[in-house]
Amino acid sequence: MSHDDKNKENELELDHEYDGIKELDNPLPRWWLISFYGAIIFGICYFFYYVVGGAPTLRDEYNKEQEVHHAVRAEYLAKLGAFDVEHFEKIYTNESVIQYGESLYVANCMSCHADGGKGDIGPNLTDRFWLFSFGNPETVYPFILSGNPNGGMPSWSDKIEKEDIYAILAYVLNQQGKTYENAKQEEGNEFPPWKPGMRTEDYF
Amino acid sequence: MNKSTIGEMESFAYDDGITRKFVWATLVWGVVAMLLGVIIAFQLASWKVNLGLPWTTFGRLRPLHTNAAIFAFVGNGMFAGIYYSLQRLTKARMFNDTLSKIHFWGWQLIIVAAAITLPLGMTAGKEYAELEWPIDIAIAVVWVVFAVNFFGTLVRRREKHIYVAIWFYISTLITVAVLHIVNSISIPVSLMKSYSVYAGVQDALVQWWYGHNAVAFFLTTPILGLMYYFVPKAINRPVYSYRLSIIHFWSLVFIYIWAGPHHLLYTALPEWAQTVGMVFSVSLWAPSWGGMINGLLTLRGAWDRVRREPVLKFLATAITFYGMSTFEGPLLSIKSVNAMAHYTDWIVGHVHSGTIGWNYMLSAGMLYYMVPKLWKTDIYSVKLGNLQYWTATIGLILYIISMWVAGITQGSMWRAIDQETGMLVYPNFIETVVRIVPMYWVRAIGGTLVLLSFIIMFYNMVKTMQKNTSPLVDEAHKAVSFRAKKPEKEKGHRLLEGMPMVFSVLALLAILVGSIIEILPALMSSSYVKKDENIKPYSALELAGRDIYIREGCYVCHSQMIRPMADEALRYGKPSEAAESIYDHPFQWGSRRIGPDLARVAGKYRDIWHFRHMMDPRSTSPGSIMPAYPWLFKEKTDFGVLKKKLSVMNALGVPYTDEEIENAPNAAIEQAKAITQVLQESGVSESVHNKQIVALIAYLQRLGNY
Known part of the structure; x- marks a missing residue:
């Protein structure tokens, strides 16, 4: 510390002393004061703008965000098209549809049907045995929609968009014939594997 | 003097x-x-x-x-x-x-x-x-x-x-x-x-x-x-x-x-x-x-x-x-x-x-x-x-x-x-x-x-x-008390520093x-929480399960508060409302998501899923870092204490009827048996009905379900 500093410090020294501790009377740093008052002024403005001034609330912002989001979803679903077997046959091998179906499967179905559909709490979806359908898209689709409370399958019609079930179905049917370690044993009746062109009446 | x-x-x-x-x-x-x-x-x-x-x-x-x-x-x-x-x-x-x-x-x-x-x-x-x-x-x-x-x-x-x-x-x-x-x-x-x-x-x-x-x-x-x-x-x-x-x-x-x-x-x-x-x-x-x-x-x-x-x-x-x-x-x-x-x-x-x-x-x-x-x-x-x-x-x-x-x-x-x-x-x-x-x-x-x-x-x-190595004795000090000195004239904060009790009162104020200003409105105002008639108190068994949830510190890793954001709506469901937790003594909103939010977990998984998940989380959720809770499958639910628990809740303003309080243990046993019956279809033994896992499942299947 230079001499000048020392002298300046002596001038600033107050006659306070506590257990040898002295205090200087340095002024508050200007930048500190600016940030102190600045934050308070910001706070007051912010509060009045958002609480009194009618600025959008968090719920307003959420609703707006949801609107945009629903539009994105609607656009995508429109691209996927409505359920119909012939259309399904055209797109069910489409890699991006399968991938999208897989993400939905992971989020909604995997907790019971396990990884890849090898079955756990819910039945195995990779084999040719089916409990409540024939294993063809036309009969599996309505089963996913309405579920079967006695069999433990929940209804998904109010949880997943109908068109999304379409993508899940694409993923699941492409899992047919895959083998997994620790796959669940067969349950239900055996049906011939579904191929494009097969219709429900072909199973009788 | x-x-x-x-x-x-x-x-x-x-x-x-x-x-x-x-x-x-x-x-x-x-x-x-x-x-x-x-x-x-x-x-x-x-x-x-x-x-x-x-x-x-x-x-x-x-x-x-x-x-x-x-x-x-x-x-x-x-x-x-x-x-x-x-x-x-x-x-x-x-x-x-x-x-x-x-x-x-x-x-x-x-x-x-x-x-x-x-x-x-x-x-x-x-x-x-x-x-x-x-x-x-x-x-x-x-x-x-x-x-x-x-x-x-x-x-x-x-x-x-x-x-x-x-x-x-x-x-x-x-x-x-x-x-x-x-x-x-x-x-x-x-x-x-x-x-x-x-x-x-x-x-x-x-x-x-x-x-x-x-x-x-x-x-x-x-x-x-x-x-x-x-x-x-x-x-x-x-x-x-x-x-x-x-x-x-x-x-x-x-x-x-x-x-x-x-x-x-x-x-x-x-x-x-x-x-x-x-x-x-x-x-x-x-x-x-x-x-x-x-x-x-x-x-x-x-x-x-x-x-x-x-x-x-x-x-x-x-x-x-x-x-x-x-x-x-x-x-x-x-x-x-x-x-x-x-x-x-x-x-x-x-x-x-x-x-x-x-x-x-x-x-x-x-x-x-x-x-x-x-x-x-x-x-x-x-x-x-x-x-x-x-x-x-x-x-x-x-x-x-x-x-x-x-x-x-x-x-x-x-x-x-x-x-x-x-x-x-x-x-x-x-x-x-x-x-x-x-x-x-x-x-x-x-x-x-x-x-x-x-x-x-x-x-x-x-x-x-x-x-x-020498004994530690308190040294003697000498000083003159300020009371023996002539008081100085002071003003402002310096004056306050000489009056610690006044200082303390101001610090309290x-x-x-x-x-x-922040808390009183929440405690006094009836309009603070928008009422929802659909929200009913927990059943006796659900309350027992809730206390297990609290005992195990589930709130340390799981929140029960869905924020109004598009991603949370997709992942967990619609945003949580204040009315949904009015019977939660204490609240369990949590502060951390080491695991997912549970505010609307009800119905998302079947009872047997929860049963297996609590026994071995990795059997249902590969890669999970959640601990297993095997003791919940051995320790019995204390049905007897539920009467007391409901009456304390009642004293706190949760609208249980006298009959519900009186009948709490029986109602809980009945609900536990109903859940066990469903679990039995998946090969679970009937003897679990009085175990804590069933109470916990009852609670989890209630979250967000009104």
Whole structure:
């Protein structure tokens, strides 16, 4: 510390002393004061703008965000098209549809049907045995929609968009014939594997 | 009598014995608290470290870690520093040696009680306030003993004015008492079980008013007081600015108390309260930095010594981290930043830059200063001090950086929505957990380094103490009491500093303003929560399950509060409403998502899924880091106590009919049997119906289902 500093410090020294501790009377740093008052002024403005001034609330912002989001979803679903077997046959091998179906499967179905559909709490979806359908898209689709409370399958019609079930179905049917370690044993009746062109009446 | 004559020299001695006791407690509990932290850090990196035992699982040990770190380690350190400095700053021995001893032993007993009850699952289920009602009462009593001793000493002081360190001590004493008592009010069900009188959004508000101000008035203000004593003492230079002390003290205590709701941004708390929490948090930045400036600028001109001496090294680093975390805090409380960071590990990193960077470092500086003086010797090894310093600093940096990376990773993965499909990019929550497990390893290693550094200090301090061979007797001091001197004419704050009791009343008023304005509307106004007729109280079995949820500390990892955001709506369902938790005594909104939110988990999985998941989480959720809960399948549900539980809830305003209360055990058994019947279809034995797992499933299947 230079001499000048020392002298300046002596001038600033107050006659306070506590257990040898002295205090200087340095002024508050200007930048500190600016940030102190600045934050308070910001706070007051912010509060009045958002609480009194009618600025959008968090719920307003959420609703707006949801609107945009629903539009994105609607656009995508429109691209996927409505359920119909012939259309399904055209797109069910489409890699991006399968991938999208897989993400939905992971989020909604995997907790019971396990990884890849090898079955756990819910039945195995990779084999040719089916409990409540024939294993063809036309009969599996309505089963996913309405579920079967006695069999433990929940209804998904109010949880997943109908068109999304379409993508899940694409993923699941492409899992047919895959083998997994620790796959669940067969349950239900055996049906011939579904191929494009097969219709429900072909199973009788 | 002529007052102008110089008064009589009074002879007295400081009670350093009590300080030495608190020093020992700080060292011992510091090791315990940090060891617990390291254990739970490894539990997150590898679930096997939970050991499959009830009392060693994360959900029970994490509250023990936080309580030990805050109340045992920092608490004892704070008391050591206050007992040492208060006597010297007032030139008076502690008011009463017996009260000092009651304070010391009472506090240690409370810690031991916490260490026994928390692992046993006896918890009030509120973060940092987990201890059950008998211990809460003991805390209040011991705190009052401390307060009497403290204010008694102030009354007997020989120094007229109270120094800035004492202002901070006063504020701590008063505010912690108010916070602890108000937040802990509950009605007992049994000796070790109680229900908070507050529910849902009210409880959330009171809890975070408490929780945030535990940080403010237990981890910050007393430590600032210690800084104001030990920094100028250690560097032997005057405090930079007396004016800054005044302004930043009063603005800090006045503003801090309002900031609690920043823990509840985007929740069901009314938005005006959230906004108040945010703007006061932002305004806290400058008052906090006032303390940092005064600390760092007191050190200026002596940086060469800071490089050489462990005492100053620790103190300077502590102040620097204080500055960092008090900048990060306001930043995190800005709504849009909070949207990203809340529920993530970023918050955990932030907290530890405060507790390790500020509390541990300052305590270490204080101990390096105090222990040689208390044991009348020199420090055993400066080299070990330096080694400790670098080990702690590197450990802390690893900790903070890994938590930043983990937090920002989690936040971005949770929020990622595919712009083309409008679906979540990571629909499976597990993906977002697995991704950050490497960061959990880094954090655990960082934490281990911090623990090691503390053990080095433990050794260094014990060796220092052992260097002393002569008996430790309290030295005699002489001073003239200010009462024997001619009073000076004073005005403004200087006048106030000569009137500690008036000062204390003003400090109380400063914290009451914010407390009352923020909390009272929640407790008084019937329009605070929009009613929803569909929300019914929990069934007896669901309540039993809820108490298991609380006992196992599920709230430590799972939130029950869906925020109004598109990604949360996709992942968890529509945003949570305040009305949905009006019967939740205590609320279980949580503060962290190590696992997914559970507010609307009902019906998402079948009962058998939960059954298997609790037995072995990885059987249903591959990659999960959740501990297994095998004891829930063996321990029986206490149906008998449900009558009492419902009647206590009823007393708290939950509308159970007399018949429902009377019939609670039977109704619970019936519901348990119905659930078991469904489980039986999947091969589960009928004998589980009276086990705790069934009650827990009943509760989980109720969350969000009205």
